[in-house]
Amino acid sequence: MNLSSSMLWHKRLGHISRQRLERLVKDGVLSNLDFSDFETCVVCLKGKMTVKTRKDKIDRCGSTLDLINTDICGPLTPTALGGYKYFITFIDDFSRFGYVELIHEKSDSLNMFKAFKAKVELQLGKPIKAVKSDRGGEYYGRYDETGRNPGPFAKFLLECGIDARYTMPGTPQQNGVAERRNCTLLDMVRCMLSNSSLPKFLWGEALRTAAYILNQVPSKSVPKTPYELWSGKKPSLHHFHVWGCKAEVRPYNPQSKKLDPKTISGLFVGYCIGSRGSRFYCPSHTTRIIESDRAVYFEDKVNADPNFVPREIPFGEKHVVIPFPTSHVPNVDVPIVQQPATNQGEHGEQVESGLPVDDTVVNEVPLRRS
Template identity: 55%
Template sequence: MSIQAKGGYEYFITFTDDYSRFGYVYLMRHKSDAFDMFKAFKAEVENQLEKHIKILRSDRGGEYLSGEFQQYLIDNGIVSQFSAPGTPQQNGVAERRNRTLLDMVRSMLSYSTLPISFWGYALQTAIYILNDVPSKSVPKTPHELWTGRKPSLQHLRIFGCPAHVLKGKTEKMESRSETCIFVGYPKETKGYYFYSPSDLKVFVSTNAKFLEKDYMNDFVPRSRIILNEMSGDTIPREVAQPNPIVSSDPTQDQQPTILRRSGRVRTQPERYIGLGESVENLPDDDDPYTYKEAMEDVDSRHWQKAMQSEIESMFDNKVWSLVDLPEGIKPIACKWVYKRKRGMDGKVETFKARLVAKGYTQKEGIDYEETFSPMAMLKSIRILLSIAASLDLEIGKWTSRQLS
């Protein structure tokens, strides 16, 4: 099945400099756009950074073996190099970058409430972050080695977090801000990309208050597999990409090499496999995020049964006891968390609904002193398990509610 990114993109291509590890990514609507993307990349590198591509290293992708492309390289004085068939390790930097980027995209989408169609924004954000953070492979950040300037990290935000964004023009009685979702960093201007759930549009703005603390405190991850790999060690392939060697300083001992993004090719005919085409067992329907969405969902009957089962279980286990509310104290609110449990074939096996407390609404010194969390934190569980192991204690059978 094919999942298009926002803007109708189905493929992407990346180029990574072997010397600095600085990377570029381009989204494409058609796999045939790869040649045009390389020419755009070459023009940007030469015009903006005064660097010159000397060598283009690829894994024998059909798009780079074409006469048109090879002639283009010859005309521009670029040496074409190919890795041997079935030896992806010869293109190791590109292979590792591919896997890292897709791992980041999976994580970013899983930890957000955004639909899978935002994989394009997640991908561009992922490579933006990799370019600005230190790496064990190079002595400085890729951004500094590539541009000569140290990057600033103060503007980085959590992908998918909500933000109050100032509206441009409003009526007198209308709200002056709108709650949107942060989805990336624009390349052509300063500011941030925001997605408006009400308008279903992505726009750029600099006037925003990010709600990162609330987002992390109220976070419930979607434990679903996103962008599954084609096989055990084959990542979803966009287009086979070359590794051009770029040189801006002829006195350098080691020439930087721009590595192309390429998948590990098991079968040559499947050179082009779009990101959407590589998704396996990915459901079309998202899990409801609110009670209203659950009741309007096609599986509303199943969600009602799941909620009833949760309530009955809480009564049976005596999760709470009714008490009088102290004067001046507000009760902790709660919310439903819904999830479809799927089998190995991707089919829904059970519908789960959990009633969770909004513990982040508590204020220290007012609602709690030392004990505050309505749920056991994972690190607390790990501490208990470590103590039990060190003292050779026997641990009985625990349930999730016993750890609450």
């Protein structure tokens, strides 16, 4: 046995690294070791191998719609207005301009992509060339005894001639653009909900607002704002307001009367899509979201309670079926109160029974003539 063998001491010392062995020799703890026999240890590979982040630079696309990054996040609890539990993102790799859509189930991803594809290809006048996603069943398909069985999403990409790019299993960093966008969106949603007194089921409204904001502000990945690279125009931020702030809103109401108040109190929850207006949550007026372009904002008044403390809002993906919350009003039997019987007086007035009635007749006093 070669007592100066580095591999021998490598095993004796619990499979420490070669650098640690060299340090022991340098410090004089061990005699000169023979590192000529030091080789790759299979035991170390089995016990220590980690996922290494790729440091090589990935080539960026040179034009819009060359590559679309997509990912699905959810389910989130509680469900958003409309019963939505998931959201899907589509991010253009060149401009970083992103679209976000709320969906009920992961199987809705194909319909969302078809609508997205028709819209952006008509806007920019060119087709989508490639789509990058993970290997989830909604994108990649499933495996059976015959091998891979492509799902509807993969079949649609094949029919349209779109190059489908998939990440390797267990490597979400290969779809880093979409994964990072989802993290950023959820970070913003947490902050917006924590800063307001609004209920958590409005996370869908906060999510749409966060996606709208990210398209208008600079990014580290691109030299200009995503909106400018996407449309060729500089964004305008003059219509932005603090999410969750109080507002006096004048809704459209053709049945309003002359003396009715012209505004209702509400809370700002987002921007209208496709029109110049804002969205408001007015729980004292209706359970629906109101859209209006006539409102006065009180951006210094976000929390109704002066003693309000921002609450912690954990967001996570739970693979459970969450039913859409509905409010059930229990049937309450209201007892019928029997009214006391009444008697009719001499002149038709109602007299309650059981009460003493003074029926004494007062004699008339004769008048004396002078």
